[in-house]
Amino acid sequence: MSEIILAAPPPAWKRALAKARSNPTTAAGALICLIIIVSAVFAPWLAPYDPTEQDIMNRLQAPGGEFLLGTDQFGRDILSRLMWGGRISLTVSLGAIAAAMVIGGVIGMVSGYVGGRFDLFVMQVMDVLLSFPSLILGLIVVALLGPELVNLVVAIALTAIAPFARVARAPTMALKERAFVEAGRALGFSHVRILFGHILPNILSEVMVMGTLWLATAVRVEASLSFIGLGVKPPTPTWGGMTRDGFENILDAPWLAVFPGIAILLLVLGLNMVGDGLRDATDPKLRNE
């Protein structure tokens, strides 16, 4: 996909990015996301302790002091576990949204381009998918397939396919009526060439904005599944799993549940802020304000 962006550097996209950057909310959101991403990606080098190493002598240490965010009931460092847990959250949500974006995007584009009964049928299938709350659908899939990282990605991707199909379909239907598509047909271009060479670059920014906003949802769903024990299995740290474990000691050691909760909140918030900023910047109706 990055290849397409490079092949056609659209001025509209550049303008949108510049505008998004000048918006303080978007910039703050981007900063939050950046900090979380960097600390997750470089966790093996940045984390002060091994996230799974138990240290019974230092169990349930309060934040501050030697352990910045304290330790859990096995004496594991919370900060290190949060950094490593971020890797799971980001991997699962990025993987799921990337898959949903490609699959849903292609379904929506083809459906909108072909039109007619085919479009009607595909969109009704999408409506059925859409009618499941994403958590319920994720729950069913993980319960059926088992709590593996790959299955989490599949579960969350499945819930996000329908919205991406909708977002890709609408502009495709508008674009296919444009004369440049007719010109392509008259020039003997194949439908595949018209769809992926001419319609896709024109809907890409809309789909990307949607992707940013849905990343936040994916993070939330992953955390929820981990919270109810359907996430990646322990001892691998996950934010949702840490929140649940912390619940058992919520009165004695509230930081155990609070810090992973804050991490989830910050990432979801940051992604939403970036997504909103990008959406406003690419929305032609708001562009001149």
Add this chain to the structure above:
Amino acid sequence: MSEASADRRAEGPRGLNPPPSAEPVLVVEGLRKHFVSRKGFPRARTVTVRAVEDISFRIHAGEAFGLVGESGCGKSTAARALLRLIEPDAGRVTWKGEDVLAARGAALKALRRRMQIVFQDPYSSLDPRQTIGAALVEPMRVHALAEGAEARRRAGALLEEVGLPPAALDRFPHEFSGGQRQRIGIARALTVEPELIVADEPVSALDVSVQAQVLLLLQELRRRRGLAFLFVSHDLSVVRWFCDRVAVMYLGRIVEEGPAGRVLANPLHPYAQMLRDASPVPDPSRRGILPRIIGEIPSASNPPPGCPFHPRCPQAMPVCAREVPRWTEAPGTSQGGVACHLHG
């Protein structure tokens, strides 16, 4: 060739009339396109819009053939149907004897190379995310005409031919004006070296001053490349200047056809006469009251029986409401014909 083209230039726009014996390149017979849709709730009714009812004409090599009529008469639909941009319901279209409507796959692709289209709206006819260079090179690659540097060289040459600097190759469509975009659209049509160009209201969306430039460009290309044109327009003065032959359309049918000079100056069909009289004449001494055309063009979803024009025709007779008039040759040799009971 150069001698011949010099002669043609001296004769002016209409001097390109090929000898009548020449075989036509494009033959359209009985072309029909109806749009069917279901409307209404809770009980849906089937509505059939008879955009193109029955159209026949032929275009010779290098000939400019005009298709005129009010908006909604089906002229653009006819142009798109014969190019297979929409699939016609019935009729026959042949290009140099080859069946256009039956062509599939590689045969259709080869035919598409021969016939190109220039659109009315220059703002939607170019992909906003594609540079001009990419838009011109892509068709050459698709038809394996040129690759890489050679394709780019050709694209630059085409831009020069339509009056734009080769530096435009790396620009995006939004950096150009409507007239410039129309030139780019023309250059794109030329990338595959067509023999016929369907020009669908090519200057209607442009300013008058720009209209003249684009028309001159089309005329110039026609001379230099020997292009045939199907020129769709509602503007009689443009058609009169550009075309050799003209067909007048009304509600999906051709009501009169013939040499542009004869049809636009001395039309036989009452509708063509009205069109002529409603078209402004740039002569103050002939200023007068514009004649009104009675009523509006009927809906193509509910066309009147018999001659489609009879509800508005000042000379309508009882027979006009009953029978579709036959095609009648106009007096004189190759003066075209008319579909009217007055001349039947």
